[in-house]
Amino acid sequence: MSLTLTALALAAAPADASTLATPEGPWSVDYGDRQCLAMRTFDHAALGRLALAFKPDMLGKKGQLLVKFVDPPAMPMLDEARWDLPGAPSTAHSAQVAMGDLANGEKLAAAMDFYPDNATTHVPRRIDFAAQGEVVLTLEVPEAHALETALRDCMVDLWAEHNLTPDLIERPVTAPSPHIASTYRGDDYPRAALDRSISGTVPILYVVNAEGRIEHCEVWQSSGHEILDEPTCKVLFRRYRASSPPRDAAGNAVSGAYIFPVVWRISDR
Structure with missing residues (x-):
């Protein structure tokens, strides 16, 4: 299954222009072998083209936040992701980020255990990535509610394939x-x-x-x-x-x- 979300024109809190990436095209939500994946490409003045992905686990309790740098220049090693999730017990969250090199020369940054338990939404409105305490990349998600709905629909379809309600x-x-x-x-x-x-x-x-x-x-x-x-x-x-x-x-x-x-x-x- 593949679903494309049209970006919604919603206001977002201003971010530092030097760290803010510009979205390119809409979100896509796909599921394949026992997983749902939401992805969108961005462009950053210093870091080049990148793809942001949300990858929930099968039961939607935890997940991964992934950023793939398509044509990375010399760049700092990202080590922390920070975000807000409305409805979570604590709205401010952070996770360690691990970076690695892919075989094709791209770089991948991954934050594990991205979803806190008992959150009413899994998609943040904004994510800041830091290196040694300094924010170097900001990704805004103004259409977070629509994306959350699309991801849940994907999960429900996936559950149904395994006779789960x-x-x-x-x-x-x-x-x-x-x-x-x-x-x-x-x-x-x-x-x-x-x-x-x-x-x-x-x-x-x-x-x-x-x-x-x-x-x-x-x-x-x-x-x-x-x-x-x-x-x-x-x-x-x-x-x-x-x-x-x-x-x-x-x-x-x-x-x-x-x-x-x-x-x-x-x-x-």
């Missing part, structure tokens, strides 16, 4: 207890994998219902070893029971969807 993701505010990590025991390790010293990580998508039982489980990403993938959900279906199921804001037991990486690792001992 918005309620399963958005209604629970308390996770089930105990955590599923406590379900797995040493004797669950596949004997054939032990014999061949095979280890790996199997991210799974699972649903815990209001009775605390596993209602659905699927391998979200293969470990690369079917011998590890195959038993991961079977163990969960067979053994897991939540003493406290997911709960909504009113304290009612509800069903909830989660993703967790199950690690199969052979102990050195």
Whole structure:
């Protein structure tokens, strides 16, 4: 799916002209293999052309903020992103930024865990990128509300492909207890994998219902070893029971969807 947003002419707080980038064209919102991605290109007088992207995780709880510098000059190493999110417990937020070189000569700056929990919007109106405490790049998003709506529509379509409803993701505010990590025991390790010293990580998508039982489980990403993938959900279906199921804001037991990486690792001992 691909959606293009026309930029809306909304007023924004003035920014330092020397750090402000100029948008080029509208936002595009696409989803492909289990992810939604919103992207827009900008131009900066000193830093050249760049692309800003928001990349939420599958459940829309966290995400990444990415900036790709298409034709970068000599530039400072960005180390911090700052933004405001209306509706979040605290409106001012910041995150560390990591920079790296891409194979084609482009540079990529990434801020992980971009979305704070319990925010009513995931898209800020403005983002400042700093290097050693000094803001060197400002990106304004005057059409943030429309972009947020488009991203949520994308996520709803993505959830539907996996038979998930918005309620399963958005209604629970308390996770089930105990955590599923406590379900797995040493004797669950596949004997054939032990014999061949095979280890790996199997991210799974699972649903815990209001009775605390596993209602659905699927391998979200293969470990690369079917011998590890195959038993991961079977163990969960067979053994897991939540003493406290997911709960909504009113304290009612509800069903909830989660993703967790199950690690199969052979102990050195």
